Amino acid sequence: MSRVGYFAWCGSWIDLEGVKQSAEFTTEREAVAHIAKMAPGGLRFRDLRHSYATELVSRGVPVNDVQAVMGHEKPSTTLNLYTHQSDGRDQRIRDAFADDPLTPNDN
Numbered sequence: 001m002s003r004v005g006y007f008a009w010c011g012s013w014i015d016l017e018g019v020k021q022s023a024e025f026t027t028e029r030e031a032v033a034h035i036a037k038m039a040p041g042g043l044r045f046r047d048l049r050h051s052y053a054t055e056l057v058s059r060g061v062p063v064n065d066v067q068a069v070m071g072h073e074k075p076s077t078t079l080n081l082y083t084h085q086s087d088g089r090d091q092r093i094r095d096a097f098a099d100d101p102l103t104p105n106d107n
Contacts, residue, residue, distance in 0.1 A: 003028075053082035072103040 004010045004024065011031035012022035021038070025031040039047075049070065056066045057079075067075045070082060 011035045016040050050082050050084060054079055056083050059084045 007026050009021055009025045009028050011034060012020055013035050015021050015038070019039040023031075023034065025034060051071055054064055056069070057063060063075045063078055064085075067078045070078055072078050072082075083084060
């Protein structure tokens with residue numbers, strides 16, 4: 001689940017046939033409720049932990065802080081097992097180096 005606008009959230013799930021589905025919602029709560037209803041077997045507590053860790057890291061919270069909040073012994077556990085690719089990753093990486101003099105200008 002990710003925020004796609006000020007009042008827009010995108011949620012995705014894998015349906016019973018194994019096909020990835022997605023939809024946009026006006027609130028995060030609405031997105032979570034829909035995913036919990038639509039995902040085979042429902043939404044598990046562990047799913048929420050993974051989403052929480054991924055969102056914290058995506059928002060720039062230092063991994064050692066996320067590790068502490070999650071109760072992990074090592075930051076590698078947080079990164080290797082709990083965080084996943086997030087939407088907008090490629091653009092955030094490009095933006096991080098946009099002002100670097102060694103970055104080519106595509107204009």
